Structure formats: structure tokens, C-alpha cells
Amino acid sequence: MIFTVATFAILVTISLGLARALMGPTVYDRILAVNMVGTKTVLLIAVFAVLSGRTNMIDIALTYALINLVGVVAVLKFVEQGNFYTDGEDD
Amino acid sequence: MIFVEIISWIFIFTGALLGIAGGIGIHRFPDFYSRLHAVGITDTMCAGCFIIGLCLQTGFTIASLKLLLIFVFLFFSCPTATHALADTAMLSGLKARLDKEQ
Numbered sequence: 001m002i003f004t005v006a007t008f009a010i011l012v013t014i015s016l017g018l019a020r021a022l023m024g025p026t027v028y029d030r031i032l033a034v035n036m037v038g039t040k041t042v043l044l045i046a047v048f049a050v051l052s053g054r055t056n057m058i059d060i061a062l063t064y065a066l067i068n069l070v071g072v073v074a075v076l077k078f079v080e081q082g083n084f085y086t087d088g089e090d091d
Numbered sequence: 092m093i094f095v096e097i098i099s100w101i102f103i104f105t106g107a108l109l110g111i112a113g114g115i116g117i118h119r120f121p122d123f124y125s126r127l128h129a130v131g132i133t134d135t136m137c138a139g140c141f142i143i144g145l146c147l148q149t150g151f152t153i154a155s156l157k158l159l160l161i162f163v164f165l166f167f168s169c170p171t172a173t174h175a176l177a178d179t180a181m182l183s184g185l186k187a188r189l190d191k192e193q
Contacts, residue, residue, distance in 0.1 A: 002100045006141065009107030013133065016114030020126075028123055028180040035172055036117065036130045039165065040110065043141050046158060050145045055154035062161050069168040076179045 003051040010044045031075055038068035099147035106140030113137060122188040123180060127173055134169035138162060 014037050021033035042065045049057035078084060113133025120126045142162040146155035 002103050006103050006107050006144075009110050013110040013114040013137075016111075016118060020117045026123055026180070026185060028176060028183075028185060029126065032123070032126060032130055032173075032176060033117065035169075035176070036113070036133060039134050039138060039169060042161065042165070043106075043110075043138055046142065046145055046161060050148050050154070055149060055152070055157075058154055058157040058161065062157060062164065065161055065164055065168065069172055072172045073175055076175050080179050080183065 003047055006047050007044065007051075010040050010047065014040045014044070027079055031072060031079070034075075035068070035072045038064070038071070042068065095147050099144045102140050102144030102147065106137045106144060109133065109137035109140060123185060124177065124187045127177055131170070131173055134173070135166055138165050138169075 017033045017037040017040065021030045021037070024030045024033060042061045045061035045064060046058055049055055049061065110133050113129050116129030116132065117126050120129055139162055142158045146158050149155045149158070
């Protein structure tokens with residue numbers, strides 16, 4: 001029973017984050033909202049893994065947390081320098 | 092045995108409340124830099140409450156060890172991502188709204 005409450009709360013948080021991602025005035029608000037949604041997805045996978053008893057799904061949540069960080073930093077690098085192939089010195 | 096159940100329910104419930112509080116906070120705060128704080132709350136504290144609650148549910152197994160690993164990683168990675176975000180925003184000239192009459 002508590003897992004349905006937890007899942008519902010996480011889904012509400014994700015929808016609020018997505019709403020902020022759509023409305024966000026600056027691009028950094030959008031990256032921030034995507035970062036938050038990514039973290040909540042990690043929690044959603046973890047809650048579902050424990051809910052359904054399949055505990056090997058927790059590795060998926062861990063991998064997703066790793067990828068989320070790399071994704072956010074990659075998008076930041078792209079936003080800051082406009083492209084991926086310069087190494088940032090010649091600006 | 093029911094005692095551990097109640098404690099994990101309390102942890103999961105506070106995690107859910109913190110998540111929703113962070114979600115509302117990301118909408119109510121006026122400025123990007125204050126929204127960083129709202130997301131920071133949801134990232135570390137809400138995830139921590141959830142994961143401790145889930146660890147109590149799965150008991151003393153490898154699964155709870157993996158959950159604690161997730162929490163340790165989130166505990167270090169989310170502030171780093173938030174810092175990189177604030178740094179890039181500040182470098183690109185996004186001014187913080189300091190006073191009302193701006």
C-alpha cells in the first residue's frame with residue numbers, strides 16, 4: 001500500500017518537474033528540471049524493484065543514476081560552448 | 092516485526108512529502124538560483140528517506156546494499172551536478188534577482 005503512495009508522490013514530482021522544464025524561462029531551468037526528473041526516475045525504478053520483489057532491477061536504477069549525471073554535465077558543456085568538438089580554450 | 096514495517100512506512104512517507112515539497116518549490120521560487128535549492132532538497136534528502144525506507148523493506152540482503160550504493164552515489168553526484176549547473180549559469184551571465192525593485 002505504501003508503495004502506491006510512494007509511486008504516486010514520485011509521479012507528481014516528475015510531472016511538476018516536467019511542467020517547470022516546459023515553462024522554464026532560461027535553458028538552465030530546463031536542465032535543472034531534467035536533472036530532477038532523472039533523479040526521481042532513479043527512485044521510481046528502485047521503488048518498483050522493491051515493490052515487485054525483483055531486486056535485480058536496482059542495478060538498473062544505479063546505472064540510470066550514473067548516466068543521469070553524465071547527461072547533465074554533457075548538456076551543460078554543450079550549452080556553454082555551443083558544440084562538442086572544441087575543447088574550450090580558444091574562445 | 093511490524094515495528095520495522097511502521098518505521099519504513101514513516102521514512103517512505105516523509106520522502107514522498109519532501110519530493111512533493113521540492114516539486115512545489117521548483118515552481119514557487121522566483122529565480123533560477125533559488126530553484127537550485129528546491130531541487131537540491133529533493134535530490135538528496137528525499138532520495139535518502141526513500142532509500143532508507145526501502146532498505147528497511149528489503150531487510151539485510153544484497154539488495155539493500157545496492158540501495159545504499161545508489162544513495163551514496165546520489166549523495167555525491169547531485170551536488171556536483173547542481174554546482175556545475177550554477178557555475179555555467181553564472182559564467183553565462185545569468186544575474187540572480189537580489190532585490191524586489193529590479
